[in-house]
Amino acid sequence: MLTKKRRSDDPDDPLRRTFYGWDPQDTIERNWANNRGYWVLGARASRESYVLFSYSDQHEVVMAARIDAIIDAPGKPGRKIIEGQPLPEDHPVYQEYVGGPTPDSARVRNPVTYLESSVGGWPCGCGCGKEIYAGEFVRGHEQTALHQRVAQIGTIPEFLRWFDAVRAGTESGARTPGSAVVNQAGHLDLTVGGDGSVRIQFIPAEA
Numbered sequence: 001m002l003t004k005k006r007r008s009d010d011p012d013d014p015l016r017r018t019f020y021g022w023d024p025q026d027t028i029e030r031n032w033a034n035n036r037g038y039w040v041l042g043a044r045a046s047r048e049s050y051v052l053f054s055y056s057d058q059h060e061v062v063m064a065a066r067i068d069a070i071i072d073a074p075g076k077p078g079r080k081i082i083e084g085q086p087l088p089e090d091h092p093v094y095q096e097y098v099g100g101p102t103p104d105s106a107r108v109r110n111p112v113t114y115l116e117s118s119v120g121g122w123p124c125g126c127g128c129g130k131e132i133y134a135g136e137f138v139r140g141h142e143q144t145a146l147h148q149r150v151a152q153i154g155t156i157p158e159f160l161r162w163f164d165a166v167r168a169g170t171e172s173g174a175r176t177p178g179s180a181v182v183n184q185a186g187h188l189d190l191t192v193g194g195d196g197s198v199r200i201q202f203i204p205a206e207a
């Protein structure tokens, strides 16, 4: 929660600020530099990804930033400085909160509150580890994910035949199994599980 911009009266300010607080006339960079510290922040702050700044006069979120690190404020025991970057206007977290009302959980006297949000920050569905904010994949990665699976089976025709066979198998169900012809030397291994399940495995002979 930010107050209106006012002159800093701390000669030992580790950020060497002359002002702190929110000024709508200042640039976002200036407002960020004036307000990223120093705060009383608990251990939980280190697990947060973003910080929102509300302007107390308007009960409105005025700035959002990505948290890169929470560091100790030099010379200020128990106080912390946030390292990071103000978010651009097209960022989903910015779009969700900036310009909107201060979230209910922050409408208390405590200058710092924590809120749960499902906006942004889940991993791409292909497993590459990139963070995404909408949908399930980084653009194009669904193709990568699909082709990786095709490659595990073989060529595209091989994949299609395998897929159709698996689907046909699932749909006809185990109750009416079709006949299978094995034109290969090998042996059949039959296992009966402890739960009564029966498993038959064909093991081809060594070439």
Ligand SMILES: [Zn+2]
Pocket (backbone or CB within 6 Å): 124, 125, 126, 127, 128, 129, 130, 137, 138, 141
């Ligand atoms: Zn991906």
